[in-house]
Structure formats: structure tokens, C-alpha cells
Amino acid sequence: MWGKILGALFGMALLKIPGLFIGLLIGHWFDKSYGGAFASRGGFNGFSRDKSEAQGIFRYNTFAVMGHIAKSNGVVTKSHIQQATVFMEQLGLTTVQKQEAQAAFRDGKQTDFPLLEQLAEFKSAYRSRPDLLLMFLEIQISTAYVDLHLSSAEQKILTQVASALGINATQFEHMVSRYEAEARFAKSSHSGTVDAANRLTDAYKILGVNSNSSEAQLKKAYKKLMAQHHPDKLMSQGLPPELMDVAKQKTQDIQAAYELIRKQRG
Template sequence: MWGKILGALFGMALLKIPGLFIGLLVGHWFDKAYGGTFASRGGFNGFSRDKSEAQGIFRYNTFAVMGHIAKSNGVVTQSHIQQATVFMEQLGLTATQKQEAQAAFRHGKQADFPLLEQLAEFKSAYRTRPDMLLMFLEIQISTAYVDLNLSSAEQKILTQVASALGISGTQLEQMLGRYEAEARFTKSSSSGAADAGNRLKDAYKILGISSDSSEAELKKAYKKLMSQHHPDKLMSQGLPPELMDVAKQKTQDIQAAYELIRKQGG
């Protein structure tokens, strides 16, 4: 019915009476072809539920795939369990949400965990939100690196995740290099362990540019990454509220790297 109503209104607005009949025909075709699916999702009211549903899918798949990566080497280490626990605390999950996250983590550890099926569902929910797909992969990369080492089994799963989400192998390698640089950069910021030269090298890797990049290239890379990880933008795309701090930390690292490079250049 919605197809006919909207078709008639738009048709009449554009082409008066002839448009009314054309709109009715197009609307009838829509109702017949897609009306059932549209209605089953609650019509226009369904749009208000989509975001909540997508957030639930993001949360569940995040912890399920974390569990799958944790078990990839045969035994779940204490580091992986601690990371998942700390992550839940950092996100400020409610008691119910923690139980759901723990159940998802256990599901991911099972030998018959349908990784590709879960990722297909996840990609379907976020198919128009590429920044969210990248955010998801970044979280899984942090899981794989929890013991400061990336095993072949963990690498294989990350490759499967990236491929299922439509992220190229080249882009995955860049993300892995960027994560390692961010980890060193953040650590050196708090401990002063790295010398200025190595810290600057990591800053360039975080922004994905080389030391001979121009000022224009630096600004372009900075703006692109800030846009990709901006908390408000990700929130509007379906990022669960409790993951806002993760996004904020990413933007802080990007900002710090950018400022260091500009300071060095000046």
C-alpha cells in the first residue's frame, strides 16, 4: 500500500494528473515486489529499530569473533580472557550485556562456530557503512595482538574476516602495520621509552604516509582517518554507545601523530 501512496504523491507532484497514474503503477509494482519485506520490517517504523538491531549485531559479533580468534591456537590464554573482561569493563556494559558478551565469546570458541555465516550477517547489517566494517576489523586485530605476537592461525582468521567484509589483503596489511605503530606510539607517549626518531616513524605509519609526503598529502591522510574514526559519525552509523571510548582513543592517537609530524616539519 505504501508504494501506491508514495508513488501517487510523487507522481502527481512532478507530472500532475499523468504523474498520478504513473506513480500508481510504479507503486503497485513496488508493493507487489517488495511490500511484504518492507511490512515485515515494520514499514517506516522499522527504520527506528534498525539502528538498535544493528548495534546488537555489532556487539554480538565483536565478542564472538574475539572468542574465535582467542581459541585459534588451540587454547584460550589468560591474556585473551583478561582482554575480553577488561574490554567489557571499559565499555561499561550492563550486567545483562556482559552475560550476552560472555555467551558470544563462548560461542566463538566452539569448533563449529560458523565464522563466515556470522560475518555475512554482520556485513549485511553494515553493508552501507564501510567505516564500521573497518572499526570491527580493528577491534579483532587488537585481539590477535593481545600477547604482542600474531600467530599464523590468528593471521588466517584476520584474513578471512577482512575478505568476508570486502576489505583487501593489502588494506589488511596496512591496518596491521598501523596497529603495531599505534601500540608503540601510545606506549612511548606514556613511558618515554622510544627515541624521537622511532616515535616519528610510527607517527607516519599511523597516518599511512611516508616521511617525504607533502603537506597536502599529510592533511588529506589526517582528515580521512579522522572522518573514518569520528565518534559522532560512527554513532550515527550504528556503533553501540559503549564503543564510543574506543573510537575516541583512535582519534586521539591520530591527532597526536599528526601534531608530532607537523611539529617536526616546522
């Protein structure tokens, strides 16, 4: 039915009466070929439902993989538990959402947690949203670095996560390097003693360029990262609302690094 309705409306708008009949014919073909599948997904209501389901998948996998990384060294440390708890508080999760996150975290800690199968399902849900796949990996990198040290076990899991999401080794290494720079950059922002030279070096690493990069290259890198982490864009792709602040913080760090470089270059 939706095919005939939309076909008729578009046809009428474009070609008036002749378009009406052409649109009805095209719409009839759509209803016959694809209408059943479209209706089974809830018609246009299915779009909002799909988004809700995608957000649930993102939320579950975020905390499940966090739990898996936390248990990778054999024992979940207080730092990992505190980080997960603080993360839940920062996200402003409801009581029910906290319970779901805690359950996901416990699932991830199990020795038989199917990491690769879970990641395959996650990638399938977000296969057309590469920016969200990158953000997911960034969250897991921050989990591994909660104690300011990346163990071999944590490194192995992060490598598996990156590979499963289709992120190559070079890109993964750049993401780890960028996170380390972001952590130092953020720490120096709140520190009384700031090493200007090291802070500038970290700013370049955050943007993925160096001091020899041209103004055009610098601006291109900045715009690319800002677009990749733009909260509204990620939200439209299925990022759970509670993770908006994480995306906003990312864009603030990127902007601060860019402004520092521009200021230093005069």
C-alpha cells in the same frame, strides 16, 4: 498507504494541486509494488529496529570472533580473558549485555564455531558500511596482539576475517602495520622515556604516509582516517553505543600523530 501519503505531500509541496494528483498516482504504484515489503519491516519504525538489530549483530560477532582468536593457539590465555573482561568494562556493558558478550565469547571458543558462515552474515548486515567492517577488523587485530605477539594461528584467522569482509591483503597488511605503530605511539605517550625519532616514524605509519609525502598528501590521509573513524558517523551506521569510546580513542590517536608531524615540519 505510506506511498499515497508521502506522494501526495511531496507532490503538493512541489506542484500544488496538480502535484497532489501526480503524487497520489506515484504513491499508489509504490504501495502496490513495494508497500507490502515496507509494511512488513515495520514502516518507518523499521528503520530504528533495523539499526538495533545491526548493533546486536556487531556486538555478538565482535566477542564471538574475539573468542575464536583467543582459542586459536589451543588454550585461551589469561591475557585474552583479561582483555575481554577489561574490554567489557571499558564499554560499560549492562549486566545483560555482559552475559551476552560472555556467551558470544564462549561460542567463538568452540572448535565447531562456523567462522566463515558467521562472517558472511556479518558482512551481509554491514555490506553498505565499509568503515564499520574496517573497525571490526581493527578490534580483532588488537585482540590478537594482546600478548604483543602475533602467532601463525592468529595470523591465519585474521587473514580469513579480512578476506571474508572483502578487505584485500595489501589493505590488511597496512592495518596490521598501523596498529603496531598505534600501540607503540600510545605506549610512548605514557612513558617517561620517549624516543622522538621512533615516535615520529610511528606517527607517519599511523597516517599511512611517509616523511617524503607532501603537505597535501598528509592532510588528505589525515582527513580520510578521521572521517573513517568519526564516532557520530559510525554510530549512525550501526555501531553499538558502547563502542563509541573505541572510535573516539582512534580519532585521538590519529589527531595526535598528525599534530606531531605538523609540529616537526614546522
